[in-house]
Amino acid sequence: MFDLLIPPLIRLTTQVGSMIMSLYKSELDIKIKLDETPLTIADKNAHELIIEALSKLTPNTPIFSEESEIIEFSERSKWHEYWLIDPLDGTRDFLEQTGEFCICIAYIKQHRPIFGMIYAPLSKTHYYTTDVNKAFKQQEDVIQPLNVHTNHHPLKIVIGHCSSHNEQLQNHLGECGTYKVSQLGSALKFCTIAEGRYDYYPRFGPCSEWDTAAGVCILQGAGGSVVSQDGKPLSYNTKDDLTSPIFFASNKS
Numbered sequence: 001m002f003d004l005l006i007p008p009l010i011r012l013t014t015q016v017g018s019m020i021m022s023l024y025k026s027e028l029d030i031k032i033k034l035d036e037t038p039l040t041i042a043d044k045n046a047h048e049l050i051i052e053a054l055s056k057l058t059p060n061t062p063i064f065s066e067e068s069e070i071i072e073f074s075e076r077s078k079w080h081e082y083w084l085i086d087p088l089d090g091t092r093d094f095l096e097q098t099g100e101f102c103i104c105i106a107y108i109k110q111h112r113p114i115f116g117m118i119y120a121p122l123s124k125t126h127y128y129t130t131d132v133n134k135a136f137k138q139q140e141d142v143i144q145p146l147n148v149h150t151n152h153h154p155l156k157i158v159i160g161h162c163s164s165h166n167e168q169l170q171n172h173l174g175e176c177g178t179y180k181v182s183q184l185g186s187a188l189k190f191c192t193i194a195e196g197r198y199d200y201y202p203r204f205g206p207c208s209e210w211d212t213a214a215g216v217c218i219l220q221g222a223g224g225s226v227v228s229q230d231g232k233p234l235s236y237n238t239k240d241d242l243t244s245p246i247f248f249a250s251n252k253s
């Protein structure tokens with residue numbers, strides 16, 4: 001199913017990415033949401049374009065986006081399969097003009113992501129999985145398989161920009177031996193492990209199911225994994241609350 005959907009999804013995300021780039025570095029009104037993250041016209045337009053296109057591609061599949069109206073768990077719990085979207089992940093980085101933002105599209109089945117696509121509009125790079133759960137990177141029509149790297153020495157760790165003061169993270173890093181840490185915005189962190197550029201991404205700060213689903217699937221396809229503190233894979237659409245737990249994304253399967 002996804003092998004057939006990949007070409008239209010690449011066209012869609014490229015188009016949405018162009019719209020996002022047309023607003024990059026311009027002065028935008030910023031609304032602060034309840035979770036204290038910013039919202040702009042770029043997030044809203046991206047949401048609308050993606051919902052419109054996905055509704056045509058798979059008319060019978062529910063779609064849930066970071067910018068959707070709240071859908072109560074009593075309703076969502078009836079879904080066995082659905083699209084889970086972050087139309088613009090890394091809005092803060094988009095506004096701060098770091099280039100570290102992306103579009104995330106995941107397909108969830110029985111509480112697990114079975115397809116993921118991430119598009120980085122600035123570098124015009126797609127990352128996606130296929131029907132046989134392999135992961136690929138596509139840039140200017142060059143397609144390369146994604147494979148994690150064995151641990152670098154020192155260990156190459158990637159974290160979010162807002163994470164450096166997180167006490168739990170600092171304690172955890174203290175147990176990581178010799179490492180070099182870099183900061184990067186958005187779900188592109190998962191892609192950098194899938195590409196073999198980094199080894200490990202521990203996340204203690206808040207984030208939501210739409211922030212992780214596509215990245216988890218891509219990293220798994222590249223031979224890595226994402227687990228919560230109990231060592232189990234992350235589950236989706238199992239509760240009222242949409243926040244993701246503390247997790248550890250790594251180059252280990």
Ligand SMILES: Nc1ncnc2c1ncn2[C@@H]1O[C@H](COP(=O)(O)O)[C@@H](OP(=O)(O)O)[C@H]1O
Binds near residue numbers: 089211
């Ligand atoms: N206080 C908070 N509560 C919930 N999610 C938060 C948050 N602060 C940041 N996030 C999530 O973290 C994402 C950014 O990740 P990172 O810090 O790794 O760059 C944001 O994505 P959006 O930009 O799509 O809102 C947002 O969903």
Ligand SMILES: [Mg+2]
Binds near residue numbers: 066086090210
């Ligand atoms: Mg996000």
